[in-house]
Amino acid sequence: MILGKVCGQIYSTINHPFYDERRLLVIDILSLKGKPTGDYIIAMDAVGAGFDETVLVINEGNSARQVTDAPQAPVRSVVVGIVDQIQ
Amino acid sequence: MILGKVCGQIYSTINHPFYDERRLLVIDILSLKGKPTGDYIIAMDAVGAGFDETVLVINEGNSARQVTDAPQAPVRSVVVGIVDQIQ
Amino acid sequence: MILGKVCGQIYSTINHPFYDERRLLVIDILSLKGKPTGDYIIAMDAVGAGFDETVLVINEGNSARQVTDAPQAPVRSVVVGIVDQIQ
Amino acid sequence: MILGKVCGQIYSTINHPFYDERRLLVIDILSLKGKPTGDYIIAMDAVGAGFDETVLVINEGNSARQVTDAPQAPVRSVVVGIVDQIQ
Amino acid sequence: MILGKVCGQIYSTINHPFYDERRLLVIDILSLKGKPTGDYIIAMDAVGAGFDETVLVINEGNSARQVTDAPQAPVRSVVVGIVDQIQ
Numbered sequence: 001m002i003l004g005k006v007c008g009q010i011y012s013t014i015n016h017p018f019y020d021e022r023r024l025l026v027i028d029i030l031s032l033k034g035k036p037t038g039d040y041i042i043a044m045d046a047v048g049a050g051f052d053e054t055v056l057v058i059n060e061g062n063s064a065r066q067v068t069d070a071p072q073a074p075v076r077s078v079v080v081g082i083v084d085q086i087q
Numbered sequence: 088m089i090l091g092k093v094c095g096q097i098y099s100t101i102n103h104p105f106y107d108e109r110r111l112l113v114i115d116i117l118s119l120k121g122k123p124t125g126d127y128i129i130a131m132d133a134v135g136a137g138f139d140e141t142v143l144v145i146n147e148g149n150s151a152r153q154v155t156d157a158p159q160a161p162v163r164s165v166v167v168g169i170v171d172q173i174q
Numbered sequence: 175m176i177l178g179k180v181c182g183q184i185y186s187t188i189n190h191p192f193y194d195e196r197r198l199l200v201i202d203i204l205s206l207k208g209k210p211t212g213d214y215i216i217a218m219d220a221v222g223a224g225f226d227e228t229v230l231v232i233n234e235g236n237s238a239r240q241v242t243d244a245p246q247a248p249v250r251s252v253v254v255g256i257v258d259q260i261q
Numbered sequence: 262m263i264l265g266k267v268c269g270q271i272y273s274t275i276n277h278p279f280y281d282e283r284r285l286l287v288i289d290i291l292s293l294k295g296k297p298t299g300d301y302i303i304a305m306d307a308v309g310a311g312f313d314e315t316v317l318v319i320n321e322g323n324s325a326r327q328v329t330d331a332p333q334a335p336v337r338s339v340v341v342g343i344v345d346q347i348q
Numbered sequence: 349m350i351l352g353k354v355c356g357q358i359y360s361t362i363n364h365p366f367y368d369e370r371r372l373l374v375i376d377i378l379s380l381k382g383k384p385t386g387d388y389i390i391a392m393d394a395v396g397a398g399f400d401e402t403v404l405v406i407n408e409g410n411s412a413r414q415v416t417d418a419p420q421a422p423v424r425s426v427v428v429g430i431v432d433q434i435q
Contacts, residue, residue: 001198001216001251003184007119008174010090012143014134015168016154024088024143026173028119032181032202032214040119042088042143047188056186056198056216060235061147063248067190074150074167077088080248081189086200087182094293095348097264099317101308102342103328111262111317113347115293127293129262129317148321161324161341164262175372175390175425177358206355206376206388221362230360230372230390234409237422241364254422255363260374261356268380269435271351273404275395276429277415285349285404287434289380301380303349303404322408335411335428338349 001058002041003030003083006049010042018073025049025079027057034086043077044068056081088145089128090117090170093136097129105160112136112166114144121173130164131155143168175232176215177204177257180223184216192247199223199253201231208260217251218242230255262319263302264291264344267310271303279334286310286340288318295347304338305329317342349406350389351378351431354397358390366421373397373427375405382434391425392416404429 008026012019023045028036034054041057046067049055057079058064064078065071095113099106110132115123121141128144133154136142144166145151151165152158182200186193197219202210208228215231220241223229231253232238238252239245269287273280284306289297295315302318307328310316318340319325325339326332356374360367371393376384382402389405394415397403405427406412412426413419 001249002214003216010143010168010170011172011174012168012170015143016133019168026119032200032212038119040089042090046190056184056189058248058250060250061149062235062239063250065149066246067248072153074145074154074165075088076145076147076150078248081184081186081193083184083186085185087185097317097342097344098346098348099342099344102317103307106342113293125293127263129264148323152323159327161319161328161339162262163319163321163324175423176388177390206374206386220364230358230363232422232424234422234424236409236413237424240420241422252422255358255360255367257358257360259359261359271404271429271431272433272435273429273431276404277394280429287380299380301350303351322410326410333414335406335415335426336349337406337408337411 001056004028004055004057005036006051006053016074041077043079044075045079047079047082049079049082054083055079056083088143091115091142091144092123093138093140103161128164130166131162132166134166134169136166136169141170142166143170175230178202178229178231179210180225180227190248215251217253218249219253221253221256223253223256228257229253230257262317265289265316265318266297267312267314277335302338304340305336306340308340308343310340310343315344316340317344349404352376352403352405353384354399354401364422389425391427392423393427395427395430397427397430402431403427
């Protein structure tokens with residue numbers, strides 16, 4: 001699992017039906033010091049994350065499918081939490 | 088999931104039968120700013136993606152098998168969407 | 175599996191219910207010489223690891239789910255041991 | 262999936278029985294421009310690939326097990342095609 | 349699968365019971381030219397590999413669980429062969 005910052009959203013009309021009503025976020029991966037690295041990952045939103053929020057992302061298909069309640073879904077990365085504080 | 092640009096196609100005669108009538112695309116992985124990085128991935132097309140289009144790629148076997156409706160297929164990466172806009 | 179040092183903890187109120195009463199640790203990944211690299215991973219604690227301890231981390235969903243006894247859990251990385259000595 | 266060039270073979274006498282009569286190839290991973298990068302992967306041959314040939318490699322356990330018809334096999338990477346042309 | 353050189357062993361008293369009587373090796377990952385890179389992986393021994401030996405490592409959970417005959421084990425990386433020769 002990694003930490004990232006929501007920095008955008010993707011719009012796609014020609015795609016797999018699973019994506020039709022789901023938000024695909026662009027996540028800028030954070031460094032250990034909490035700075036955006038410029039590396040990114042595209043992840044499905046599962047917590048209502050907003051722009052510029054720090055989030056916890058899981059990059060594993062089975063986790064993503066369980067979170068989205070869609071055991072057959074083609075999805076690998078999902079935002080599972082909004083981070084309040086890193087101590 | 089990552090974003091990439093379709094930059095080529097692979098032709099192969101000696102291969103696993105699963106690949107016989109499927110398009111294998113060369114995808115140049117995009118940076119957060121949308122520039123090709125020169126890193127690439129070979130992915131199966133599932134949306135009819137054309138040359139130079141920006142696409143969403145999933146790099147996970149179970150997702151790829153579900154998209155291709157081939158539960159036994161040897162495939163890991165698949166193009167699941169054509170991206171209209173990144174906000 | 176990799177070695178890391180516990181360097182923080184994450185607090186999150188808006189998240190998947192699975193995380194409600196579990197500790198999410200920030201793990202600074204160690205180099206072969208045992209020095210923190212500045213690369214990190216967020217992992218669930220399964221052994222009561224404390225701040226600054228050297229730990230063994232597995233970064234695989236099925237392992238993480240088996241350790242947490244939660245076959246449906248959205249979790250990929252888990253701390254499975256506290257390292258006494260590297261020879 | 263990635264492209265590589267066959268640059269060697271591995272011989273091992275003490276190993277898991279699954280490997281006894283299978284060819285393990287050393288694959289030099291190719292760049293987007295088709296040049297060897299010096300990064301490599303060890304992959305099982307499934308198509309009779311020869312030295313210096315350009316091949317398609319899948320680096321995923323379930324794909325590798327399906328190609329080798331060995332559902333219990335400890336194998337992750339497999340050569341699934343010989344590439345004729347990249348366009 | 350990758351090649352590495354055994355360069356150490358890990359001792360841990362507080363850990364998941366699965367690790368109690370198993371050897372966890374520190375593996376220095378080798379370059380294409382057979383030189384240690386300083387990158388490493390922690391892998392469970394399955395072939396009785398000794399210090400300084402060149403080994404074949406699989407970094408995939410299902411492979412590791414099949415080799416260790418422990419379908420529920422939290423393990424991802426396993427040493428599956430001792431390499432005699434790379435041609």
